[in-house]
Amino acid sequence: MDFPENLPSPDIGRLEQIVSHFFPKALHIVLDSRIPSLQSRGRTRDRSSGGLNVKKSDKWFNLIMGDRPAALDKLHSWHRNILDSMIIDIILIHPTDDDDDHGNVRSAETVIERWVVQYENPLIMSPQTSDPSTRYQKVYKKAIILLRSLYAQTRLLPAYRVSRQLSSSLASSRYEMVYKVSSFSDVFSPPVTETMKEFRFSPVEVPPGRLCASVTYRSDLSDFNLGAHITLPPRIITDYVGSPATDPMRFFPSPGQSFEATSFHFQGRAGRPPLTTSSASERPHSWTSGFHRPPTPNQSFSPDFHWSRTDGGDSHHQLSPPFSPSGSPSTPRGSYSPRINVRPGTAPVTIPSSATFNRYVSSNFSEPSRNPLPPFSPKSTRRSPSSQDSLPGIALYKSSRSGESPSGLINHYPGHKLTKDSKYDSGRFSGLLSSSGSPRFGFSRSPSRLSSDLEDPDCSCPFDFDDVDESVLQYSQSLDRRKTSSSISQSLPIGRKSQDAAVGVLVQMLKTAPPLRQDSSTYMASSMSGVQREGSSVSGAESEFSMARSTSDALEELRNYKQLKDLLLSKSKSVGGATRVH
Amino acid sequence: MNCEVCNLKELEVESFEIREVLRCILHTIVFHRALGLIRPKDIDLELFDITYVQCGEIEVEKKIDDKIEQFVTWIGKHPNKKSQICLTFYEVKTKQPSWFTNKIERLYWEQWNINLSAFQPPTKPPVGKSHHSKLVMDPGEESEDISSRRTLLEQSLQEVLFQIIKFVNEKKDHVPPINDGVIYCPFEITFPSSSDSTFGMDMLKRMLHSGGHPSMLS
16 A cells, blocks of 8 residues: 655654554454453553553553453454455344254344444545644544544444343343454345444545444344343242251252242342241242342442553653554555464353352452453353354454353343453363353353253352352351351341342351250241240250250340341332332 | 534433433543543443443543532522533633733633433322322323333433534544643533523633634644
8 A cells, every 4th residue: 555655754654553553443442342252351450550551552542442352363463454444243143933843943143233444545645735744643633533432332332232231141042242353244244234224433534545434233132032031030949048958058949839030130129028937847938030139239339440540651652652663664465364263162160159259249349340250151152163264354253152041140230240360260260261262151040041951059059149248158157167056146247238148147047056956956937936945944954054045045046037037028128119110 | 713512412301310411421522532541431321221431530530520510509409491511622722911811721622512401300299189099090100201201311312422422523623632641631511500691701701712713723
């Protein structure tokens, strides 16, 4: 490509660098907002580290996106000729109504967005009137504005919401969002329907041509029934956490009675009946399908973390692009070899336990990021990569799949992202790092899944999971070990955020109340009568002192139990009333 | 070159929605004018299914929040009123000191007019009314009205954001070059204060400053 000869030679190189860096930046912005597996690391560096750790490549266009994932570099590696357009297709894989001969549900691909970035080189160069010495600065300024608006646009389009819903792990495994980057839109890409709208960004004149960007998108994604598949079917758990037959940290699905479906998007604790006192012979039943309230309100646990930003330490880079030292135009290469790197699947990962999750949750406060939830235990990949190695100019990569099962940690603010740092590099999260694979996102603690097995012995307790402090968890576990009675009533956890967690602790408390257990194998409900029996009986193997102690403890426990019950009842009523307003 | 003006579509908001709506719009505009090295920050609105972008500057956030609080206070005193919040970007120019002018002058090069129509929903009729049966139906209808109004407002807010992006794209030439060390273009936010004459005077001063300055062209 020939740049104008009347430009000073450094300007020629700078203009070309602006164009050549524009493509990967745009690619990064689009895929970062659509494909969680390609979200960047390092966007959340603290202010204390300043701008010193920002890579030079990330400073282009004054928009820090974080470290570019390797997959993006590979994607862009084939785009050597800046005259080639870059077409990014965001494709939604969704189930269709047709079934094949074997009764399997078919999947279809629909392009829901197409981003096109290209550098148009006019045949006739227009005379340049502006001052050549400041031309590249103006061009750079306009390119910055263009990318700002592109960035904002990615957040406004419907695909953004879909992407976040899918990455929040509560969608069916039959939905998937993949991307395709190519140079040829007419031959190999899925057809763009007529129902799509187009938005053209105003081009930026970069002599001798101009940088253009546009997006064609589906404005209405309701046809895919994403909302229906995100909502889980109703499940009732009858074997609750803490039942003597089970591990306290487990719970099992319940066959049988139907229950009102709990919507994915709910606030508070709607649809949950309050904890009721069971009869002497019954165990208290759990309810709902294992949904949890979002661990914290949006204000305190939201994706709108306060980004620590680089300060003016790099002020000399703010105006000027971080041009490479040579400044000479890169040699456009006539041909390019696509390097397709598609991985068929991810390594098996285990579902994190509550303690592990709490660690990640707490780490999220200290180092906020937009990374997705840890991957769920995987299934084999349904789709194998098509044989596109032989097709030039196309790279098809899997995206993050929606979680195969609903998360026990429901989160309708899908920004409950966890840090993508070394903590993820444990074996259970290795799937996350296969950037071009298809990591599953989200995690499951609930047996109420759409498409996978119900029983999962690795599921952790739903009640004390989401926002239970580790100290409380350890407390309940230590209770089990120590089996003391006096500490129970006094150290009842207060200020619990989750109703389920409160119930879990209550159940744990009931289970591990030694005096009641020693007297009989029944539960708290029966302990009421047991207390009376204790009170009335004088003789016995126990000394008078221990009897008095156990009686008073039992009474104390009973009082605490009543208070807790009232609290839970009032809370469930208030929450039930609040959610009905929506 | 004159100040570029963009009039945004009017939005009908309830008083409790003003903060979110204004924060969304103001930050979106400032993000497009924060041309220094920034780390963008995505914010999800609580009342609407919309995500907008902030430039990540603490000073910007504080300035906008302060102004929004002032505006909300003002709206509380002037309920059910249409109002316009102006976000203007300016350049600071030093002039020769003279008898009548200050040394530092602001040259406004862009003005955004955010039009809001704040209203308060009607209160429920007292229990003593005779239409008892109608009262029973009202909560259901009211919630439907609320949700439909909320949906409409969400769509309108999205249209406003699209409008901002469109305007930012179409007009780039008037944006002044960013100086070293400056992250965002200096701006100010004004709205009709308790004294309408003060607001008018502010507008007049702005027009005098912004008009007829060929040096704005860059």
